[in-house]
Amino acid sequence: MPVDADLTILGGGCAGLSLAAQLGLYQNRAPRTVVLEQRSSYQNDKTWCFWGDDSTPYARLADHQWRALHLINGQQRVLIDCDKIPYRMLKSSTFYDSVLADMAQNPKLSIQLEASVVKAPLFRQGVWHIETSQGTLTSRMVVDTRPLRSSSELQAVLWQSFYGHEIVTNTPCFDPACAELMDFSAPHSQHIGFTYTLPVSTTRALIEFTTFSAAPLTAPELQDALMQSIAEKVKGTPYQIVYSEYGLLPMGITQRGADAQPLDPSYIFSGLHASAGRPSTGYAFQRIQDWATRCASALAAGGLPKARAKDPYFLNHMDRIFLNVLRNNPHHGPALFTRLFSKAQSAQVIRFLSDKARFEDYLAIIRAMPTAPFVKHLFAGKALL
Numbered sequence: 076m077p078v079d080a081d082l083t084i085l086g087g088g089c090a091g092l093s094l095a096a097q098l099g100l101y102q103n104r105a106p107r108t109v110v111l112e113q114r115s116s117y118q119n120d121k122t123w124c125f126w127g128d129d130s131t132p133y134a135r136l137a138d139h140q141w142r143a144l145h146l147i148n149g150q151q152r153v154l155i156d157c158d159k160i161p162y163r164m165l166k167s168s169t170f171y172d173s174v175l176a177d178m179a180q181n182p183k184l185s186i187q188l189e190a191s192v193v194k195a196p197l198f199r200q201g202v203w204h205i206e207t208s209q210g211t212l213t214s215r216m217v218v219d220t221r222p223l224r225s226s227s228e229l230q231a232v233l234w235q236s237f238y239g240h241e242i243v244t245n246t247p248c249f250d251p252a253c254a255e256l257m258d259f260s261a262p263h264s265q266h267i268g269f270t271y272t273l274p275v276s277t278t279r280a281l282i283e284f285t286t287f288s289a290a291p292l293t294a295p296e297l298q299d300a301l302m303q304s305i306a307e308k309v310k311g312t313p314y315q316i317v318y319s320e321y322g323l324l325p326m327g328i329t330q331r332g333a334d335a336q337p338l339d340p341s342y343i344f345s346g347l348h349a350s351a352g353r354p355s356t357g358y359a360f361q362r363i364q365d366w367a368t369r370c371a372s373a374l375a376a377g378g379l380p381k382a383r384a385k386d387p388y389f390l391n392h393m394d395r396i397f398l399n400v401l402r403n404n405p406h407h408g409p410a411l412f413t414r415l416f417s418k419a420q421s422a423q424v425i426r427f428l429s430d431k432a433r434f435e436d437y438l439a440i441i442r443a444m445p446t447a448p449f450v451k452h453l454f455a456g457k458a459l460l
């Protein structure tokens with residue numbers, strides 16, 4: 076039976092476009108691919124940060140990078156040295172523009188904007204029928220990157236909720252050579268709360284207030300703490316808000332809605348709500364690139380799409396214990412992160428957080444953690460993941 080596409084990617088966000096970009100590298104060996112995206116145009120809507128040397132995907136496209144970061148906890152200021160593996164910031168608009176321009180060069184790849192998938196695709200006689208707001212499309216394979224409609228369809232050990240403004244000040248206020256990964260100065264009793272400051276010039280910075288909590292928080296719920304964080308950073312200097320972003324990231328997904336069971340191996344789920352995020356950080360950008368590279372390689376070899384491989388047992392186990400300790404002892408949060416970055420070498424923590432840990436890095440991280448709460452969780456059988 077003739078089909079409209081070999082592969083249809085539902086959702087053209089980070090995961091969908093990353094896969095399309097990787098497929099583009101295979102030129103005419105790429106399957107005929109259609110990306111279905113509900114939005115009518117791409118705007119800058121997210122700021123992705125990750126650690127990476129020049130060989131890391133999209134590292135060279137980054138809009139800014141820092142070779143030093145700080146963690147601030149009361150009077151303590153910990154330097155995170157990332158001279159060799161800079162912390163990079165990529166605006167989503169830079170990423171979208173680059174991928175869409177590359178896709179336009181490859182006749183095997185196309186994107187339909189304003190094409191909202193309106194029903195769960197149906198599998199009939201070996202072919203997927205995908206109903207969209209623009210009509211029905213048939214495809215041999217499907218990669219579904221659509222987020223779940225609501226966070227209530229997902230259960231996670233913790234939720235990372237953040238709200239941020241990019242501001243421009245009238246006079247110099249920031250050091251663009253050094254970002255602040257976590258500043259725990261702002262008191263936020265019930266949850267772990269910190270300010271994240273990414274200065275891109277002396278007068279411009281993205282400042283976010285982030286919480287890790289058992290239930291998601293909305294942007295209005297974070298607004299007061301964010302404004303307080305900004306006031307502390309600019310110390311009375313007048314400023315304008317030029318961009319805002321809100322995010323809600325599941326940390327340690329324990330259960331996804333019943334729709335997560337594909338009917339056939341030719342249909343896979345991917346993206347943030349299909350466990351792309353690192354449980355202990357919520358970061359997903361690099362993990363999505365890693366998955367996209369492997370999945371594109373399988374498809375270009377004539378195979379089926381590949382779901383993201385499970386995390387190694389040891390990494391999963393450490394993340395699980397860490398999240399459970401944080402969830403049950405939020406007041407220990409600032410001290411735990413401070414110990415992590417001050418007791419282990421920066422390069423080891425960065426490799427651990429970037430999924431590139433070596434055996435000795437795991438040992439260094441374990442040694443950096445206070446023994447009591449971790450041992451308690453190890454033996455108490457309180458694991459939630």
Ligand SMILES: Cc1cc2nc3c(=O)[nH]c(=O)nc-3n(C[C@H](O)[C@H](O)[C@H](O)COP(=O)(O)OP(=O)(O)OC[C@H]3O[C@@H](n4cnc5c(N)ncnc54)[C@H](O)[C@@H]3O)c2cc1C
Pocket residue numbers: 085086087088089090091111112113114120121122123124125190191192193220221222320321322323324345346347348351357358359360361363
């Ligand atoms: C504000 C923000 C900042 C973040 N910062 C970082 C960071 O610094 N580092 C990091 O590693 N991770 C970060 N993340 C986490 C993660 O990298 C992003 O959430 C990433 O965008 C996840 O990719 P995705 O493809 O799963 O989802 P998305 O990028 O959200 O893509 C999903 C796409 O599906 C489309 N869609 C939805 N429903 C339909 C439908 N019915 N039909 C057609 N299309 C549909 C959407 O329009 C969207 O384009 C951040 C997340 C947010 C929200």
